[in-house]
Amino acid sequence: xxxxxxxxxxxxxxxxxxxxxxxxxxxxxxxxxxxxxxxxxxxxxxxxxxxxxxxxxxxxxxxxxxxxxxxxxxxxxxxxxxxxxxxxxxxxxxxxxxxxxxxxxxxxxxxxxxxxxxxxxxxxxxxxxxxxxxxxxxxxxxxxxxxxxxxxxxxxxxxxxxxxxxxxxxxxxxxxxxxxxxxxxxxxxxxxxxxxxxxxxxxxxxxxxxxxxxxxxxxxxxxxxxxxxxxxxxxxxxxxxxxxxxxxxxxxxxxxxxxxxxxxxxxxxxxxxxxxxxxxxxxxxxxxxxxxxxxxxxxxxxxxxxxxxxxxxxxxxxxxxxxxxxxxxxxxxxxxxxxxxxxxxxxxxxxxxxxxxxxxxxxxxxxxxxxxxxxxxxxxxxxxxxxxxxxxxxxxxxxxxxxxxxxxxxxxxxxxxxxxxxxxxxxxxxxxxxxxxxxxxxxxxxxxxxxxxxxxxxxxxxxxxxxxxxxxxxxxxxxxxxxxxxxxxxxxxxxxxxxxxxxxxxxxxxxxxxxxxxxxxxxxx
Numbered sequence: 155x156x157x158x159x160x161x162x163x164x165x166x167x168x169x170x171x172x173x174x175x176x177x178x179x180x181x182x183x184x185x186x187x188x189x190x191x192x193x194x195x196x197x198x199x200x201x202x203x204x205x206x207x208x209x210x211x212x213x214x215x216x217x218x219x220x221x222x223x224x225x226x227x228x229x230x231x232x233x234x235x236x237x238x239x240x241x242x243x244x245x246x247x248x249x250x251x252x253x254x255x256x257x258x259x260x261x262x263x264x265x266x267x268x269x270x271x272x273x274x275x276x277x278x279x280x281x282x283x284x285x286x287x288x289x290x291x292x293x294x295x296x297x298x299x300x301x302x303x304x305x306x307x308x309x310x311x312x313x314x315x316x317x318x319x320x321x322x323x324x325x326x327x328x329x330x331x332x333x334x335x336x337x338x339x340x341x342x343x344x345x346x347x348x349x350x351x352x353x354x355x356x357x358x359x360x361x362x363x364x365x366x367x368x369x370x371x372x373x374x375x376x377x378x379x380x381x382x383x384x385x386x387x388x389x390x391x392x393x394x395x396x397x398x399x400x401x402x403x404x405x406x407x408x409x410x411x412x413x414x415x416x417x418x419x420x421x422x423x424x425x426x427x428x429x430x431x432x433x434x435x436x437x438x439x440x441x442x443x444x445x446x447x448x449x450x451x452x453x454x455x456x457x458x459x460x461x462x463x464x465x466x467x468x469x470x471x472x473x474x475x476x477x478x479x480x481x482x483x484x485x486x487x488x489x490x491x492x493x494x495x496x497x498x499x500x501x502x503x504x505x506x507x508x509x510x511x512x513x514x515x516x517x518x519x520x521x522x523x524x525x526x527x528x529x530x531x532x533x534x535x536x537x538x539x540x541x542x543x544x545x546x547x548x549x550x551x552x553x554x555x556x557x558x559x560x561x562x563x564x565x566x567x568x569x570x571x572x573x574x575x576x577x578x579x580x581x582x583x584x585x586x587x588x589x590x591x592x593x594x595x596x597x598x599x600x601x602x603x604x605x606x607x608x609x610x611x612x613x614x615x616x617x618x619x620x621x622x623x624x625x626x627x628x629x630x631x632x633x634x635x636x637x638x639x640x641x642x643x644x645x646x647x648x649x650x651x652x653x654x655x656x657x658x659x660x661x662x663x664x665x666x667x668x669x670x671x672x673x674x675x676x677x678x679x
Contacts, residue, residue: 179262179263179264180263180264180265180266181256181263181264181265181269182263185256185263185265187663188252188256188663188664188665189253189256189265189269189273191660191663191664192249192252192253192256192273192664192665193249193272193273193276195245195248195249195252195660195664196245196246196249196250196253196273196276196277197276197277197280198245199241199242199243199244199245199246199248199249199277200242200246200276200277200278200279200280200281200404201242201280202238202239202241202242202245203238203239203241203242203243203246203280203281203284203287203630204242204280204281204283204284205228205238205242205284206228206235206236206237206238206239206241206242206630207239207284207285207286207287207409207630208228208229208235208284208285209227209228209229209230209231209232209234209235209236209238210228210232210235210236210238210239210630210631211239211284211285211286211287211630211631211632212285212286212287212288212289212290212292212410212630212631212632213229213285213286214293214322214326214357214358215325215326232641233641233644233645234645236629236630236631236641236642236645237644237645237646237648237649237652238649239287239630239645239649240626240630240645240646240649240650241648241649241652241653241656243401243405243625243626243630243649244626244649244650244653245653245656246277246401246404246405247401247622247625247626248653248657249277250395250399250400250401250622251618251622252664252665253270253273253395253399254395254396254618255665255666256665257270257389257391257392257395258392258614259388259389259392259609259611259614260609260611264389264391264392265391266391267380267390267391267394269391270391270394270395270399271376271394273399274394274398274399277399277404278404278408281404281405281408281409282365282369282408282409284409285361286361286365286409286410286411286632287405287409287410287630287632288405288406288409288410288628288629288630288632289406289410289411289412289628289632290326290327290328290632291410291411291412292360292361292364292365292410292411293323293326293327293357294313294327294328294331294336295338295346295364295411295413296323296326296346296350296353296357296360296361296364297313297317297321297323297324297326297327298313298336298338298343298346299343299346299347299349299350300313300316300317300321300323300350300355301313301316301317301336302336302343302344302346302347302350302500303346303347303350303351304316304317307499307500307501307503308335308336308343308500309335309336309500309501309503309504309506310335310503311335312332312333312334312335313327313331313332314332314333315333319332321355322355322357323355323357323360326357335503338413338450338451339448339449339450339451339452339504340449340494340495340498340500340504341446341449341450341494341498342413342416342449342450342451343498343500344494344497344498345367349363349364349367361411364411365408365411367416368407368408368411368412368413368415368416369408369415370416370419371413371415371416371417371418371419371420372398372403372407372408372415372419373419374419374420374422374423375397375398375415375418375419375422375423375602376394376398377423377426378419378422378423378425378426379393379394379397379398379422379602379605379606380393380394381426382422382425382426382429382575382606382607383605383606383607385429386573386575386606386607386608387609388605388606388607388608388609392605392609392614393605393606396601396605396614396617396618396621397598397601397602397605397606400598400601400621400625401621401622401625402594402595402597402598402601402621402624402625403598405594405625405628406593406594406595406598406625406628407595407598410595410632412595413450413451414451414595414596414598414599416447416450416451417447417448417450417451417453417454418447418454418598418599418602420443420444420446420447420450420454421443421444421447421454421457422602422603423443424440424443424444424447424457424461425440425444425457425461425464425575427439427440427443428440428461428465429464429465429468432465432468432469434482437465437479437482437483437486438482438486440461441458441482441483441486441487441490442486442490444457444458444461444487445458445486445487445490445491445494446490446494449490449491449494453582453585453599455487456560456578456581456582456585457578458483458487459483459560459564460563460564460567460574460575460577460578460581461483461574462476462479462480462483463476463564463567463568463574463577464567464574464575465479466479466568467567467568467570467574471568471570476568518591518592518593518627519587519589519590519591519592520587520588520592521548521549521551521552521588521590522545522548522590522591522592524544524548525541525544525545525547525548525549526541526544526545528540528541528544529541529542529543529544529545532544545590548590549590552588552589552590553588555584555588556581556584556585556588556589559580559581559584560581560584563577563578563580563581564577573607573608575603575604575606575607576603576604576607576608578603579600579601579602579603579604579607579608580600580604581600582599582600582603583597583599583600583604585599585600586599586600593628594624594625594627594628597620597621597624601617601621604617605617629642
């Protein structure tokens with residue numbers, strides 16, 4: 155390996171001292187009491203958010219609870235329901251920040267993996283049982299899977315054409331996606347076919363089945379993260395806190411049910427299995443699993459390159475080994491995708507629909523924001539509305555940046571200057587920021603691998619602040635408010651008032667978030 159490799163790079167070698175850096179003492183009595191209060195605070199917030207979901211969640215167009223005397227009460231008070239949801243969101247984010255103080259890398263005492271897992275499970279259970287929140291994408295899953303189940307090509311036929319605008323699945327798909335083909339990988343839709351044949355046209359049953367599927371993907375990630383973290387010298391509890399207990403996971407994977415859960419879960423489990431069984435059959439099996447992750451959502455394919463670099467470094471880091479491993483994984487990728495493509499019967503249509511999600515224009519994506527701003531400036535200068543042309547240019551620039559960064563990270567990791575999983579996380583972060591559309595759950599592509607592969611305090615502080623802020627950006631309904639925008643400031647104001655009162659009441663039982671305030675308190679005592 156290169157002489158300039160970092161300390162964390164030592165975790166690449168068997169028998170390294172990485173495991174020694176993950177051993178800490180358990181929490182003392184006072185810290186365990188703080189943990190109990192944090193658990194209750196977060197669980198209360200989760201229950202409040204789950205209750206608000208009945209009135210302000212991403213419910214079906216025909217809500218079965220509407221008109222019910224008690225359970226349907228919040229469906230008739232959307233602003234109140236939204237305020238309840240935002241209060242729950244704020245409480246969960248605050249509890250997550252407090253919990254992070256007990257599993258910060260470098261602490262002498264840190265909570266155990268079991269303690270963290272039980273805490274995350276307490277917060278997740280109400281969200282796993284309540285109506286969907288923050289996104290209506292699961293209705294697109296249902297509609298596009300039903301199109302495939304009817305023998306139609308989901309990459310050519312939209313839900314509105316394939317099912318009709320009056321079908322229960324189509325009515326719940328947002329207008330912008332009703333007339334578009336599927337942007338998802340072929341294996342994802344092949345699996346969706348099976349679910350469609352099981353559920354018929356029952357929307358509620360379909361949502362529940364898809365939630366179970368996404369939770370299975372999350373379970374794979376939970377299995378793999380502590381094991382990969384130990385390989386990288388990161389405490390498993392610290393890795394799980396930033397990745398699994400993250401509010402973005404609670405809100406957008408468990409409740410919102412995005413297929414990032416399947417992609418990331420299969421990807422991480424495959425890498426762990428590939429590192430455990432470093433044989434030719436093990437490498438082939440890992441290549442198949444990583445290709446499957448990409449056949450669910452294409453970003454999963456990026457992991458193939460960095461897993462290959464990881465294996466090469468473990469075997470000495472020679473060019474000959476690089477060519478051999480790269481050739482093997484490349485052949486596995488081509489063979490697996492050929493089988494999936496032929497088996498689906500839809501041909502290569504999945505390549506043509508990669509750009510479908512980019513039809514949404516959002517200022518959250520930096521390059522799209524730049525393009526839309528440039529289009530507005532051109533209009534003001536009397537040059538005409540050049541927004542579409544600007545967005546085409548920024549999209550091409552973004553793809554070029556992603557390609558360049560990916561190659562650079564592969565090279566740096568091969569030369570031993572950066573851990574392959576850290577390089578993979580940096581590549582995913584570049585992809586999330588450079589694509590034309592950015593949603594909060596896209597950040598999971600990078601946060602999860604970085605959380606388990608680096609102890610950098612700068613990264614963890616930055617990621618914590620970004621995740622806490624971004625998790626509060628998407629309204630609980632997962633929809634726009636063109637004709638009822640007044641509901642958002644009213645609901646958020648009420649939630650902030652209730653949240654402030656709640657925090658004031660419990661502040662003495664929780665850890666101090668800001669170390670400077672903690673030092674001031676100790677000086678006064």
